[in-house]
Amino acid sequence: MKKIYKKVLSLTLFIFSIMAVGYTQQESGKLRIIMFGAHPDDCEKAGGTAALFAEMGYAVKFVSVTNGDAGHQVMKGEPLAKRRYAEAQEAARRLGIAAYDVLDNHDGMLMPSLEVRMQIIKEIREWNADIVIAPRPNDYHPDHRYTGVLVQDAAYMVAVPNVEPEIAALKKNPVFLYYTDRFQRPNPFRPDIAVDITSTFDKKVACFDAHVSQVYEWLPWIGHYLDQVPQDKNERIKWLATRYDEPIKPETRAALEKWYGKDRAARVLHAEPFEICEYGAQPNDDEIKRLFPMLGK
């Protein structure tokens, strides 16, 4: 009886892996995820989801499109870029993700140029990505906006062999997703997918805590709340946790109900929603469940 059960199980897994090939680059079914941010601390807004993927053994990479060399009130240039690079590597370690690349483009000066588009195409192809996550191109910060545009411009092109022919094109256009944001124009963010990150919220806070130059120095300075930052290490982490403890919006709760069911959704304390970009592969609900195996669990 046990043997039959095992055979049925392996046959089922085999069929699933064949089906998975239908919309992923990987024949093994082990997904590869790449997330883009403008600065070394931007991808972290999906840190809870990144940590969940990493816990499942999936390959997750963060890419900062600029080196962050303008984000401080005292430091600047190369010493700042170096400090932020080290912070990014520590954040990656705390999340358990495989890699954190920081591209050497200046902070605050990013343009949606062909040169940077090629850098993005290279990153997505070399990672052999199934899922690509980036900001929407509507945002207060020009680097964030252009990172959104640059990743949109790389969608589809990553599968065109004659573009950047020395790096093998992807077999399929990946699924492109947007991080959440608060911007309403020209259209508000739409949570197509919502991931329960209650179990990895502490890792997310710990990864932001690694970005000392940002969360305890620069952002409080530019935001005029430097006087609120605690000095004690443990107090700082507690304070940081309250800053990232945002109430779940009704539309995100509705998405959680869709993917996890009403009972489970009601118990979710922290969530990360994503919107599907129209320029990548368009997964149906079954494919989304395959791409996000943590949904419903």
Ligand SMILES: [Zn+2]
């Ligand atoms: Zn940023």
